[in-house]
Structure formats: structure tokens, C-alpha cells
Amino acid sequence: MRISCKTQVGTNQSRQQPSRKQTRRRSLLALVAASVLTLGLSGCASTNSHNFAASDANPISFMLDWTPNTNHVGIYVANSKGYYQDSGITVKILPTAQAGAETSVENGVADIGFSKLSNLADFNAKGAHLKLVFNLAQQPIARWCSLASRTDITSPKDFDGKTFVSFGSAEQTAVVKQMIKYAGGKGDFTTVTSGTNTFTTLTSGKGDFAGFYVSWEGVQSDLQGPKLNCFTQSDWGVPGNPDQTGFAVKDSWLKDPQHKENLTKFIQATKRGYDWALAHPDEAADILVSQTPTAHIDPQQARTSMKLITQEGYWTNQPKQTTVPGRLNMQDAQTYLNFQYEAGSYQDSKGKPVKQAPQAHNLWTDEFIR
Structure with missing residues (x-):
């Protein structure tokens, strides 16, 4: 992911x-x-x-x-x-x-x-x-997955105490913590840096779960393996659209x-x-x-x-629709930005927390979409 x-x-x-x-x-x-x-x-x-x-x-x-x-x-x-x-x-x-x-x-x-x-x-x-x-x-197209062979992981709660294959992103950490807590866990986990292939990192036993994109890596998993057991953050307490x-x-x-x-x-x-x-x-x-x-x-x-x-309908929000709107759902955007702000994910150039949540209307324009 x-x-x-x-x-x-x-x-x-x-x-x-x-x-x-x-x-x-x-x-x-x-x-x-x-x-x-x-x-x-x-x-x-x-x-x-x-x-x-x-x-x-x-x-x-x-x-x-x-x-x-x-x-x-x-x-x-x-x-x-x-x-x-x-x-x-x-x-x-x-x-x-x-x-x-x-x-x-x-x-x-x-x-x-x-x-x-x-x-x-x-x-x-x-x-x-x-x-x-x-x-x-x-x-959302992101999924948080473990290998399907890991029968000890049946919900995000089971990520507690496990090793997350990550690159130390504050955004990812906030999402995973929220999912675990929403599922009834404490939100405690360790991280390990992924190599060039996260599938390999999981199959080697160096990590227990990771982030993937369902429309690409999820397809690869279905076609070529290894099979994954995945969770969508919107089903587990993460608001808005992160993707x-x-x-x-x-x-x-x-x-x-x-x-x-x-x-x-x-x-x-x-x-x-x-x-x-x-x-x-x-x-x-x-x-x-x-x-x-x-x-x-x-x-x-x-x-x-x-x-x-x-x-x-990942690009249209309507299955089998053939016109890409290209626009931003401002409510979903701001809800997610607020969530990340409250989690302390955003810092200024000096490493200090920003004083207010980033505003979607400052980050987006539909001026060029006809």
C-alpha cells in the first residue's frame, strides 16, 4: 500500500x-x-x-x-x-x-x-x-491484510502485539491503531521495514500484517498467491476516505x-x-x-x-458506470483529515504538531474538471 x-x-x-x-x-x-x-x-x-x-x-x-x-x-x-x-x-x-x-x-x-x-x-x-x-x-481501495494461512488473525483485534510491515508512516500507524481499538484491542504493535516485496516479508515470517491495494496487489494475491485475509478500514472505525x-x-x-x-x-x-x-x-x-x-x-x-x-465502481462509486467524475467528496476528505489531525499525524517543518486540521478546500480545486 x-x-x-x-x-x-x-x-x-x-x-x-x-x-x-x-x-x-x-x-x-x-x-x-x-x-x-x-x-x-x-x-x-x-x-x-x-x-x-x-x-x-x-x-x-x-x-x-x-x-x-x-x-x-x-x-x-x-x-x-x-x-x-x-x-x-x-x-x-x-x-x-x-x-x-x-x-x-x-x-x-x-x-x-x-x-x-x-x-x-x-x-x-x-x-x-x-x-x-x-x-x-x-x-477506499486500501486493505490491511495478513496471510490467509494465519488462522490466529481473524479480525484487526488480532493485530495487537503483532508486527506491522511498514515504513513508519504516521498516517498508517493511526489507521491501524484505530482499527485495532475499534475491534476491541489495545492498539499496540511493533513495526518492521518492508523489503522490495511485502508479500515476501510476510511469507518469510518477518512481519504479520501489512497494507495492500485491493485493485492491484489484491488481484495479484488472488491470481498468483499467497492468499490474503484482509480488512477495510471503513468497516473498523476509520472515518472518511483515506484513498x-x-x-x-x-x-x-x-x-x-x-x-x-x-x-x-x-x-x-x-x-x-x-x-x-x-x-x-x-x-x-x-x-x-x-x-x-x-x-x-x-x-x-x-x-x-x-x-x-x-x-x-472504485473510480465512479457506481458499479459499471463508464464516466469518471474526477471530483473530490469534500465531506469524506475533511472527515479523514480531521481524524489524522486528532491522531497527531501532521507536523510542521520543525516536527511540531500543526495547530489545526488541514482543510480539504485548501488542498483541492475542481477548476480544471469540465
Whole structure:
């Protein structure tokens, strides 16, 4: 389950970060011209990045939060179908950096990054200036799981005294504590750092439970094993929606009228890609696989994931609906932010608790969704 770039767990692909080596060669004259056009844009291009249009007009760089998966399928569909080119923009997709998409967007390495609202709350509490401009997930997709073979774990109460495979995230800790207490436990557990693959950490016996995403790692578990026994936080006392995920930008980047125009075109083209994916889940899964060969995505996992997303309405909140709203449920958002604030999860740049809960309306805008 991803909370930030540093809180990844493994799937069937290795989650080691790709090289940040610059590969583009230009003549001296072209380099000078390009520097004028792209000052402040990505310095993180890699051999795994994708240029999503033939023209260099109106460039946008987009950074993933993780290895490519069905959460990103709308971007790849938009490219395959020519939606970006039709909109007059050039999109370069960047592999996730070690620092994370949020830091990369804040520092100008990428224009847009895939993130989640609670991540922005954490970063902005420390002095960042990020805003979510498109929300994909409309209901929780995180699950808290032990191996199905662990018959001693039948509810979150049984996580008490066990070892949580984590990266020390205050947000994760607050969620797990609440689930345990709601189930009748004390909320006491130890943590261990995950390796490159959380499934392996669990099967090795180094940890007892961990966080996963049902629409990707849950599918992997069903298809390939090991089988998991999972719990959803909303069933165990955690309020709101912790998994409001989408596209983040830096406030100051939006001050440029050209950036705002390009962002509007990008979001509309990408939303069109997600809509097409919901209407054609198998074909969209195949596009994701074909456009990301270095990710070595299992085609069956991609297809099964898209089927689950469509049937359960994770992006729409309505099963089998084929239009992604892209908007944020403000009540769910603020309820969850309040919960995390009360748990003491948010601290400023000096490590001191913030004086009030982050406000969803300061972290979100629907200006670019039509």
C-alpha cells in the first residue's frame, strides 16, 4: 500500500527506482533554445520515460507514484488514442523518483504528479504548496491484510502485539491503531521495514500484517498467491476516505496562464482516457501492458484489475458506470483529515504538531474538471 514514495510494497514487479540518468542529446543551439522553453521542468528524464506526442509544443511532464498499474491506465489510453495530440499538448511521463512525486512536483522536477490528498496535507503542513486537481478513487481501495494461512488473525483485534510491515508512516500507524481499538484491542504493535516485496516479508515470517491495494496487489494475491485475509478500514472505525488519489500540482506553477491552459487540456484528455478504459476494460488493460514493456505487467493481472475496478465502481462509486467524475467528496476528505489531525499525524517543518486540521478546500480545486 502506498502512502508516499517511500512507503511502497512489492507486487510481481520489483519496486526499485529507475535510473535518473539524462538521455537526451541535442546540438548546442538546440540545447540553448530548449533551456528557454523548459526552464524549471524535469531534470529527471530516464530511459523509462515516455514522450506522448510527436510535437514539443505545450510540454507537460507527469511523474508516477509507483510502477505503472491500472491506476495510471487513463494516461496510457489517452496517449494510445491520440487524445493528447488532438489537444495540442506533449506529455512526458516520468518514472517515480526516490524522493517521491510530491517532492518532485514541489521542486519543479515534474509539472504534475500522481498523489493522494492526505499526502498533500502532510507535505503542505511542512511548508509545501501542493494542490490536488483531479481525483480518481471515489472509495477506499486500501486493505490491511495478513496471510490467509494465519488462522490466529481473524479480525484487526488480532493485530495487537503483532508486527506491522511498514515504513513508519504516521498516517498508517493511526489507521491501524484505530482499527485495532475499534475491534476491541489495545492498539499496540511493533513495526518492521518492508523489503522490495511485502508479500515476501510476510511469507518469510518477518512481519504479520501489512497494507495492500485491493485493485492491484489484491488481484495479484488472488491470481498468483499467497492468499490474503484482509480488512477495510471503513468497516473498523476509520472515518472518511483515506484513498482519494489523483493529480497534484504546485500552486505557483498554476500562476502561469499557459500552464493552466495546458493542465486543462491534459486533465480533459486524460479523463477521456479513463472513461474509455471503463467502457473497454480488457482493451484498456492491453494498452497499459503494451505501452509499459519495461514494467513487465502480467496481462491477466491488468485485465482482472480493470474488471474489478469497473464492477465495484472504485473510480465512479457506481458499479459499471463508464464516466469518471474526477471530483473530490469534500465531506469524506475533511472527515479523514480531521481524524489524522486528532491522531497527531501532521507536523510542521520543525516536527511540531500543526495547530489545526488541514482543510480539504485548501488542498483541492475542481477548476480544471469540465
